[in-house]
Amino acid sequence: MTSHIAPLAYVSPYAWIFWAAFLFAYGPEFALIARAKPAAGETADRGSMRLIMLAGWLAFPASFTVASWSKFALLHHRTAWFAAGILILLAGSMLRRYCFRTLGRYFTANVMVQADQPVIDAGPYRLVRHPSYSGGMIMYLGTGLALTNWLSALILAGMGALTYAYRVRVEERALATSIGEPYREYMQRTKRFVPFVF
Numbered sequence: 748m749t750s751h752i753a754p755l756a757y758v759s760p761y762a763w764i765f766w767a768a769f770l771f772a773y774g775p776e777f778a779l780i781a782r783a784k785p786a787a788g789e790t791a792d793r794g795s796m797r798l799i800m801l802a803g804w805l806a807f808p809a810s811f812t813v814a815s816w817s818k819f820a821l822l823h824h825r826t827a828w829f830a831a832g833i834l835i836l837l838a839g840s841m842l843r844r845y846c847f848r849t850l851g852r853y854f855t856a857n858v859m860v861q862a863d864q865p866v867i868d869a870g871p872y873r874l875v876r877h878p879s880y881s882g883g884m885i886m887y888l889g890t891g892l893a894l895t896n897w898l899s900a901l902i903l904a905g906m907g908a909l910t911y912a913y914r915v916r917v918e919e920r921a922l923a924t925s926i927g928e929p930y931r932e933y934m935q936r937t938k939r940f941v942p943f944v945f
Contacts, residue, residue: 772840806906832893839885
C-alpha cells in the first residue's frame, strides 16, 4: 500500500505561490494553443501539436496524482526543492517569452513555414535552434520539482523530451525543405537544445 504525503504545492502558503507561478508560466501557452489554427490543407505539422497536447493531458494529471506518493517524495530539504522548482519553472517561461518576441509572427503553435520566412539567428537562436522547446522542457522539470516529487518531475520532463524530439524532426524537415541551404547551414553551426552540447 502506498503512503501519502501532501506536496508543498497543496499546502498554504506554498499553494498560493505554486498556482500563481503555474498560471503565470502556462497562461501564455494556453493562449497560444487556443489560437492555433492550421491553414486549410496544411500538412507540415504532421500531428505534432496534437501529440504535444495529448501528452500534456496525460502527463500533467499523472504527475499531480503521484505527487502525494511519499515513496517518491523529495522529503529532505523540501522547501529548497519547492523554491528551486518555482524558479526553474519561471526561468523556462521567461525563455519561452523571449523566443516569442524574437520570432514574432513566425512563432506558431503548429509547424508552418511562411513563403518569405528567413533563418532567424538572433537572441537565443544564435546558440540553439530550438530554445523555445528548451524553455518548455525547463518548465516541465520545474513544475515536477515544485511538486517535490521526483517521479512527477520524471513524468513531466520525459513527456517534454519525447514530444519535442518528434516535433523537432518535423519542424526541421519543413524548414530545410522550405528555406533550403541557409537553414541547413544554420543546422550545421548550432545545437538543438543546449548550447555547444546537444
